[in-house]
Amino acid sequence: MKFQIPIGPQHPALKEPISLRMTVEGEIIRDADLRLGYNHRGLEKLAEQKTWIQNIYLTERICGICSHSHTTCYVQGVEKLMELEPPRRGLYIRTLVAELERVHSHLLWLGVAGHEAGFDSFFMYTWRDREIVMDILETISGNRVHYGINTIGGVRRDLDEQQVKHILDSLAILRQRSEYYQHLGTNEPSFVARLAGVGYLSREDAIALCAVGPTLRASGVPMDVRKDDPYAVYAEVPFEVCTADTCDVLGRTVVRIKELFQCYNIIEYLLKNLPSGPVAVRAPRRAKPNEVVSRYEAPRGENIHYIKSNGTDKPERLKVRAPTLGNYAATLKMLKNGFIADVPLIFAAIDPCICCAERAVSLVDARSGQEKIISMNALKQLSRQVAAGNARKREAEWPL
Amino acid sequence: MLTKLTHWSRLKSPWILHLNTGACNACDIEVVAALTPRFDVERFGILLKATPRHADVIVCTGPATRQMKDRLIRIYEQTPDPKFVIAVGACAMSGCVYRGAYNVIGGIDQVIPVDVYVPGCPVRPDAVIDGVVKLLNKLKG
Secondary structure, three states: OOEEEEEOOOOOOOOOOOEEEEEEEOOEEEEEEEEOOOOOOOHHHHHOOOOHHHHHHHHHOOOOOOHHHHHHHHHHHHHHHOOOOOOHHHHHHHHHHHHHHHHHHHHHHHHHHHHHOOOHHHHHHHHHHHHHHHHHHHHHHOOOOOOOOEEOOEEOOOOOHHHHHHHHHHHHHHHHHHHHHHHHHHHOHHHHHHHOOOOOOOHHHHHHOOOOHHHHHOOOOOOOHHHHOOOOOHHHOOOOOOOOOOOOHHHHHHHHHHHHHHHHHHHHHHHHOOOOOOOEOOOOOOOOOEEEEEEEEEOOEEEEEEEEEOOOOOEEEEEEEOHHHHHHHHHHHHHOOOEHHHHHHHHHHOOOOHHHHOOOOOEEOOOOOOEEOOOHHHHHHHHHHHHHHOOOOOOOOOOO | OHHHHHHHHHHHOOOEEEEEOOOOOHHHHHHHHHHOOOOOHHHHOOOEEOOHHHOOEEEEEOOEEHHHHHHHHHHHHHOOOOOEEEEEOHHHHHOHHHOOOOOEEEOHHHOOOOOEEEOOOOOOHHHHHHHHHHHHHHHHO
8 A cells, every 4th residue: 555645845854845755655665756946046047147246145145054165166166267366365264164164064964963863952052062163154254154255266354363263262162062972973872773774875876876975975985076176275285085884874974073073174274374465366347258167065065066158247157056956866765665754864864955956957858858948837838738638546545 | 811811821932933935044044043052042932833733923034936935825824823924034025135036926025914024134043033022022012
């Protein structure tokens, strides 16, 4: 007997609107399907109407948790188009904010994982300590969430001695707290028992389904854009790529906790080796006709921006591939043959950022490979035609 | 007597439903941050509820997208009376940077009535608390 269970778009297990349809047999999920588009705003089209500088603030608002990831990815691409070389101090500060963002994102995720596993005091602890990072970010940029620190050709604000000292002091507290979380996350029997073995994704599947970020690294694949294709100043910063080989939610937790310690090391290195000089160079208003692909390792995985310029002060096309989109296929695989009760945990384990992933979809005819763009009305008509053709029969049968 | 009691209890335990209607997650994490130890809105008896049927106050973040419009109305109708809506963030007020995007209708008030607007992009957790307290004062008076 098969049932279909819809979850979302508004559901206790989900923080953001997305719809999951699961076919279940008893407690076990046999098939899963995702419905997207609740958070689609049409950002890529909007970007074509705004200038290069205005678009920094638009890309920042693609996502609130990885706001620096999207701006850095975009700004790096535009700098390549404009053939700009940002000063080294600017790049150091940019990397510093990126790593601080990774710390706040991973602490946030740890809390959410604790909450989904029914360990609410863990959630409250990590979120309390996350406020330390938010304070650091606020002293650097003036904002808690959308830092607005990137600009084309460098960064907008400089660091002073006092701020450097404040960050190093706070880092000591964070290190101490993270050691406690590491101990808790790997030794607390009930927490480990809840996470171990849930959402299994083998190494082969992770590669075949193009998983990214901690999800991929927890399946034992040491892939990180910071190491493989270094941008900003990562080529000169010593750090390790963290992996785990348990291939489950526990592995993803371990990878993220390990990454926290790497982040602290990177931040310390950056602050101690901060070069002097200007933080930004003047950028031209227009970019020559060209196209560029920019890669960035966001806290959730690889973020890709494709930017095309046509010689004006506005981009001709901006395409965003957010890490969550790369992880959707792997999530469906993880959900299959799992339990209904594990859905929130598995789904939270990829650290889904739905607002990041909600991009426009172009339709590709599977038979001819032809791409086409379709209007909303035509799409509605099409769906009505298909619906009219369907036999009105429900798959689900109530046992009563 | 009974109305006095319900009025009093309504003031002391406004349960909220957090609804993302197309926000960029920034306001969402700030709303959640308001529930955690540093800000702790639970002091005012505020609890985050998962279903609209348990909630008194809908905290909306983000501009209303076309896809979410019908769902937003449905969730508003599922919430028992008396219900209040707080629009959190510049997007929920007017659309913010997304204004003009083809899939964005505009602020939340284009779809459902709003009682309190909390400005900011994103709002600080302090501002969320301020908004909720203003709503409670409104109820008192």
